[in-house]
Amino acid sequence: MRWSMLLLDDCECVKAMMDQRSVVMFFVMFLLLFEPTFEQQLERLSSRTELAALFELRSSLGLRRRDWPRKVDPCLVWNGVRCQNGSVVGINISGFRRTRLGSQNPRFAADALVNLTHLASFNASRFLLPGSIPDWLGQQLPTLQALDLRSCSISGVIPFSLGNLTNLTSLYLSDNGLTGTIPSSLGQLSVLSVLDLSRNSLTGNIPTSFGLLKNLSSLDISSNYLTGSIPPGLGTLSKLQYLNVSNNSLASSIPAQLGDLDSLVDLDLSMNSLSGSVPSELRGLRSLQKFVIGNNFLSGNLSVNLFPTVSQLQIIVLRQNGFTGPPPDVLWSMPQLRLLDISRNNFTGPLPNSRSNVNTSTVELNISQNMFYGGLTPVLGRFRLVDLSGNYFEGRVPEYVHSNASSLDSNCLQNVPNQRTLVDCSSFYAARGLSFDNFGRPNATQPPPPETSGDSNRKIIVLSAVLGGFGLIVLLVLLALLALCFCKKRTPNQRGVGVGPVPAGSSLPPPGASINFTNLGESFTYQQLLAATGDFSDANLIKNGHSGDLFRGILEGGIPVVIKRIDLQSVKTEAYLLELDFFTKVSHARLVPLLGHCMERENEKFLVYKYMPNGDLSSSLYRKTNTEDDLQSLDWITRLKIAIGAAEGLSYLHHECTLPFVHRDVQASSILLDDKFEVRLGSLSEVCAQEGDAHQSRITRLLRLPQSSEQGSSGSLTATCPYDVYCFGKVLLELVTGKMGISASSDAQVKEILEQTLPYISIYDKELVTKIVDPSLIIDEDLLEEVWAMAIVARSCLNPKPTRRPLMRYILKALENPLKVVREENSGSARLRTTSSRGSWNAALFGSWRQSSSDVAAIPVPPNTKAEGTSSLKQSGTTGSQGSGQIGGGEHSSSQRRQSRDIFPEPSDTQDVETQVQD
Numbered sequence: 001m002r003w004s005m006l007l008l009d010d011c012e013c014v015k016a017m018m019d020q021r022s023v024v025m026f027f028v029m030f031l032l033l034f035e036p037t038f039e040q041q042l043e044r045l046s047s048r049t050e051l052a053a054l055f056e057l058r059s060s061l062g063l064r065r066r067d068w069p070r071k072v073d074p075c076l077v078w079n080g081v082r083c084q085n086g087s088v089v090g091i092n093i094s095g096f097r098r099t100r101l102g103s104q105n106p107r108f109a110a111d112a113l114v115n116l117t118h119l120a121s122f123n124a125s126r127f128l129l130p131g132s133i134p135d136w137l138g139q140q141l142p143t144l145q146a147l148d149l150r151s152c153s154i155s156g157v158i159p160f161s162l163g164n165l166t167n168l169t170s171l172y173l174s175d176n177g178l179t180g181t182i183p184s185s186l187g188q189l190s191v192l193s194v195l196d197l198s199r200n201s202l203t204g205n206i207p208t209s210f211g212l213l214k215n216l217s218s219l220d221i222s223s224n225y226l227t228g229s230i231p232p233g234l235g236t237l238s239k240l241q242y243l244n245v246s247n248n249s250l251a252s253s254i255p256a257q258l259g260d261l262d263s264l265v266d267l268d269l270s271m272n273s274l275s276g277s278v279p280s281e282l283r284g285l286r287s288l289q290k291f292v293i294g295n296n297f298l299s300g301n302l303s304v305n306l307f308p309t310v311s312q313l314q315i316i317v318l319r320q321n322g323f324t325g326p327p328p329d330v331l332w333s334m335p336q337l338r339l340l341d342i343s344r345n346n347f348t349g350p351l352p353n354s355r356s357n358v359n360t361s362t363v364e365l366n367i368s369q370n371m372f373y374g375g376l377t378p379v380l381g382r383f384r385l386v387d388l389s390g391n392y393f394e395g396r397v398p399e400y401v402h403s404n405a406s407s408l409d410s411n412c413l414q415n416v417p418n419q420r421t422l423v424d425c426s427s428f429y430a431a432r433g434l435s436f437d438n439f440g441r442p443n444a445t446q447p448p449p450p451e452t453s454g455d456s457n458r459k460i461i462v463l464s465a466v467l468g469g470f471g472l473i474v475l476l477v478l479l480a481l482l483a484l485c486f487c488k489k490r491t492p493n494q495r496g497v498g499v500g501p502v503p504a505g506s507s508l509p510p511p512g513a514s515i516n517f518t519n520l521g522e523s524f525t526y527q528q529l530l531a532a533t534g535d536f537s538d539a540n541l542i543k544n545g546h547s548g549d550l551f552r553g554i555l556e557g558g559i560p561v562v563i564k565r566i567d568l569q570s571v572k573t574e575a576y577l578l579e580l581d582f583f584t585k586v587s588h589a590r591l592v593p594l595l596g597h598c599m600e601r602e603n604e605k606f607l608v609y610k611y612m613p614n615g616d617l618s619s620s621l622y623r624k625t626n627t628e629d630d631l632q633s634l635d636w637i638t639r640l641k642i643a644i645g646a647a648e649g650l651s652y653l654h655h656e657c658t659l660p661f662v663h664r665d666v667q668a669s670s671i672l673l674d675d676k677f678e679v680r681l682g683s684l685s686e687v688c689a690q691e692g693d694a695h696q697s698r699i700t701r702l703l704r705l706p707q708s709s710e711q712g713s714s715g716s717l718t719a720t721c722p723y724d725v726y727c728f729g730k731v732l733l734e735l736v737t738g739k740m741g742i743s744a745s746s747d748a749q750v751k752e753i754l755e756q757t758l759p760y761i762s763i764y765d766k767e768l769v770t771k772i773v774d775p776s777l778i779i780d781e782d783l784l785e786e787v788w789a790m791a792i793v794a795r796s797c798l799n800p801k802p803t804r805r806p807l808m809r810y811i812l813k814a815l816e817n818p819l820k821v822v823r824e825e826n827s828g829s830a831r832l833r834t835t836s837s838r839g840s841w842n843a844a845l846f847g848s849w850r851q852s853s854s855d856v857a858a859i860p861v862p863p864n865t866k867a868e869g870t871s872s873l874k875q876s877g878t879t880g881s882q883g884s885g886q887i888g889g890g891e892h893s894s895s896q897r898r899q900s901r902d903i904f905p906e907p908s909d910t911q912d913v914e915t916q917v918q919d
Contacts, residue, residue: 045075046086053115054081054088060109061127062102063093080123087118094125094148095635095778107131108154114140121146125172126635130676132156133173138164148172150196151635153676155179158197163188170194174220177613177675178202182221187212198244199223201613201675203558206245211236218242222268225560226250230269232257240264246292247271249554254293259284268292270317273539280305287312294319294341295539301325312336319366320344320538332379341366343387344538350374367391368407373429376401376413392420392428394437414440520583521608522596529553529563529598529606536565547575547685552611560611561595568603576605579685586657590649592672592680612680614673617642617731621668621740622776633776636783638677639735640815643790645679646671647812650728653687654721654808660690662719666727667743668734688719722802725811729797733757736791738774754798761791766822782819789818 045051051074058068067079075083082090091113098106108131113119120143129152137147138161145167154176162171163185170193171186178200186195187209193216202224210219211233217240226248234243235257241264250272258267259281267285270292277300278293285291289312299322307313307330316331319341326349327342340363348371365383369390376393380386381400389407396414409418412425414437419425422439429436517523532553533540542550548566555561566576583594598606614620622633634642646666653661663670663681670683730743730750742753760768769788773779779787793814799805806814814821 043075043083044073044086045083045088049115050088050117053112054078056112057091057110060112061093062098062106063096064099067093067096082121084118088116089118090121090123091116091119092121092123093127094123096127097637097783098128103128106153108134108152110134111136113137116141118143120144120167121148123148124152125150126152126638128153128637130155133159133162135159135161138162141165142167144168146170149176151175151638153177155675157181158183158186158202160185162186165189166191168192169215172196174198174200176200181205182207182226184209186210189213191215193239194218196220197224199613201225201560203227205229206231206234206250208233210234213237214239216240217263220244221248223247225554225558228252230255230258230274234258235260237261238263241287242266244268245272249273251275253277254279254282254298256281258282261285263287266290269296271295271539273534274298276300278302278306282306289313289336290315292317294321296321297537297539299323302328304328304330307331307334314338317341318345323347325349332382337363339364342370343367344369346371348372351377352379353377354379371428373412373432373434392425394425394429396440412436412439517580517597517599520580520597521594524596524598524606524608526598526600526606528555529608531556532561533563545683545685547571547579547683548607560613562609562611564607564609566605566607568605575685576607578688579607582661582684582687586653586661588649588652590645590652590679590681591684592682609682610680612672612682613675614677616669616682617671617673617734618668618740618744620673620677621734621738633738633774634677636777636779636787640786640790640818641677642671642673642679643732643735644812644815646681646728646731647808647815649679649681650724651808651812654724660721661687662690662721663687663724663727664719666724666731668731668740669744671731690719690721720802721808722805725797725805725808726802728808728811729794729805732790732794732797736769736774736787736794737772738776758795758798761795763792763822785822786818789821790815792821 045054054068054074057063068074068081069077072078074081075088080090080092080094080096081088082092097103106128108129110124110129111134113122114136119141122141122144123146125148129149132155133149138159142165144165146169147165148170150172151174154173156178157180158173158178160183162168163183165171166189168189169191171189172194174196175198178197179202181204182197182202184207186192187207189195190212192213195213195216195218198220199222202221204226205228206221206226208231210216211231213219214237216237219234219237219240219242222244223246226245228250229252230245230250232255234240235255238261240261243258243261243264243266246268247270250269251274253276254269254274256279258264259279262284264285265287267288267290271294274293274296275298278298280303283303283306291313292315294317301324302318307328313334314336315338316334317339320343323342323345325347327347329352331340331342332352343366347367350373354377363383364385365380366387368387371392372388373392373394375395376388376398378398378400380388380398385406386401387407388401388411389409391411393408393411393413397408397416401408408416410420412420412428419439426436426438530536532555533551536549536551540551540553542552542562544550545564548564548571551563551565553561553563580597592612593610594607595610596608598608620634621639650663650666653663663684664686665683667683670681672680672682674680727743730745733753734740734742737757739753742750745753757772760772762768766784766788769791770784772791773784773787777783777787793811796806797811
């Protein structure tokens with residue numbers, strides 16, 4: 001019809017000559033002429049057997065009517081169903097949501113697929129399919145060419161029968177909970193092009209049969225527990241472009257046969273236990289753009305011929321190995337280079353004394369923690385960002401290095417702070433028969449302080465005097481107030497209010513009391529832990545925590561664990577005793593399990609925890625995919641699941657323990673995720689019991705200090721339940737916006753983030769939140785309401801007044817019923833809640849929202865309060881949507897604001913809101 005109208009528009013003379021009957025005849029002839037084309041576009045399902053199979057699949061998987069509606073042809077209307085010649089050839093339910101009934105008992109129930117005899121592709125990525133992959137999948141779907149089951153919460157082993165799918169060209173099973181070994185039968189998939197088994201818990205060796213996959217272009221088996229060596233047969237896969245075996249426990253050496261992979265573009269062998277030297281045969285990788293072999297035990301000199309013909313290398317990561325000697329000169333002048341990281345090795349020698357003519361303004365260089373020496377040369381001018389710390393460079397710092405250096409610490413440079421000692425620098429140069437410039441001062445015995453101008457010195461002196469005088473006045477006032485308050489009668493706070501700090505030592509075990517280690521898991525020997533972590537090698541180091549260093553390890557029997565090594569010379573003894581005492585008092589599914597301990601060493605103690613395959617929220621919110629710059633983000637269902645799980649853990653600590661416990665370190669990095677993205681709260685070394693302290697509360701009120709998280713990340717003022725609520729609000733904001741690091745940011749950074757974000761969170765306007773929602777989220781109308789609800793909960797948690805933040809049990813209730821939150825709070829009903837209704841959890845959560853509008857409404861409203869491109873998301877029939885984006889009333893009349901401070905609008909329909917949600 002559209003094309004016929006265009007034809008008529010272009011032929012004005014014809015239109016003028018044709019009467020109404022002629023126009024009708026013209027349309028009829030046009031439709032008859034193009035009838036085959038329309039039939040091809042509107043493919044219909046002709047098999048009743050396949051139709052019945054689709055409806056059975058719809059029922060067993062719990063798919064919603066809006067995706068797969070009844071009484072229509074699936075080939076024409078159903079989302080993700082593709083047909084050809086009257087049969088179903090493709091099904092894509094990626095990211096679909098289940099019905100409420102289906103979500104109550106999700107399982108891998110797709111038996112009806114066997115009746116789709118022409119099925120070529122099945123994509124269920126990000127659709128929950130708890131359970132194991134059925135054996136029939138590899139036996140009764142011979143036509144299958146593409147199988148995508150990424151992020152489906154699948155467990156169990158990979159069926160051996162998948163090797164029968166000889167037409168398979170792509171197999172994605174990543175980001176699940178698969179265990180056991182990789183079946184050798186996968187080597188029978190002769191036409192397979194892509195194989196992704198990453199981010200599981202697979203064990204055993206890489207099958208040698210993978211050398212038979214001659215059509216393979218991408219192989220990703222990273223982030224598992226694979227052992228043994230890299231099969232040399234992988235070097236025969238001439239079409240291989242992407243090879244990632246990182247983050248396993250592979251040993252032995254790098255096979256020289258890998259140098260035969262002429263088509264290889266991306267090679268990642270990092271975070272294993274590879275040893276030996278880098279074979280010079282790798283110079284044959286002529287197409288290589290990314291070369292990552294960091295965090296291994298490789299050693300020796302790098303061959304000067306290793307990279308001679310590789311002009312397109314963009315990323316080179318050799319960090320944390322044992323390489324010695326000078327690095328090849330070609331590393332400094334590669335034309336396409338973007339990142340060169342050779343840190344934490346034993347490289348030595350001076351830098352090349354030449355400047356590259358290559359324009360590399362985006363290149364980053366990290367050569368820290370090596371033994372480079374001599375002066376800083378012009379070659380550093382080609383790099384945008386450099387880290388030179390932990391070497392032995394001497395002399396003055398040229399101007400072109402000042403502008404791009406991220407760190408110059410721990411060198412022998414002149415007029416730079418935080419340098420090595422004179423003895424250290426002199427002995428290093430003397431051992432190599434070289435002269436040292438003595439920091440430019442022949443008679444100096446220590447590095448001179450950095451040069452400062454006379455004006456700067458005077459400013460520092462004046463500023464110190466002013467601050468010192470002010471500090472003395474504050475100290476005198478505090479002492480006077482303390483003396484006054486200790487004369488008053490102490491009155492404990494109510495449990496759960498959390499407005500006072502924890503007295504020093506209140507959470508420690510009583511003096512003389514011993515901890516019952518029988519309730520703290522297994523007692524490991526130091527030798528067991530050494531074997532599990534490879535002598536606590538840097539390759540197994542996860543991070544340096546404030547209460548100890550965390551290492552990944554594998555116990556006898558292949559059990560993965562995380563081991564915290566606590567150095568009592570640098571960490572207070574009370575820290576680990578508090579944690580052990582905490583584990584003797586509490587036990588909950590939302591706390592990271594403590595598997596055991598080792599106390600046999602005097603200056604070192606060890607705690608052994610269950611390993612969480614998906615790490616923590618800060619590392620799991622976005623994950624890198626096969627493409628270097630491509631990130632895969634967690635879907636909304638998983639994010640909401642994580643928020644609820646964390647709230648359950650904190651609610652248990654705040655409300656279900658005999659004394660309320662305060663976590664004090666709630667952030668994305670302390671929210672650990674198991675193989676099914678179930679939450680386990682970690683970072684428990686800061687947990688303490690909340691007890692009332694009326695004196696401190698009184699002092700705080702007198703000094704007008706806000707009792708909130710702005711006081712710091714540790715200390716007595718943070719030992720309150722409202723502080724946990726505030727930090728949890730920052731985590732929720734991360735989940736909504738996708739902006740990583742909010743929960744770990746400083747107070748100044750958080751203030752800036754909140755000023756940019758909170759104006760777009762309004763209980764009156766859903767469309768505003770679309771301006772701050774993570775753009776990677778794929779959400780429909782119902783999901784947007786859930787995102788909106790979480791944003792509202794987050795803002796309530798971030799109230800600057802601790803006493804007006806909701807209790808954690810109400811936050812949990814709100815997250816479990818997000819649609820009820822926004823549909824009650826944003827109803828267009830003219831009725832208002834009575835006073836008695838204010839006792840509900842909803843009123844408890846939001847009752848202070850409007851009361852505290854004066855606190856949070858100071859943030860300016862964005863000038864454009866209408867989200868662009870979201871007209872389809874408008875909410876009808878809501879009086880609140882007429883207001884501004886500002887919390888606390890917006891454009892409502894003053895009388896309306898006065899009423900809204902105490903009562904909320906009630907839903908216009910008394911029917912339960914959740915029953916209105918379509919399946």
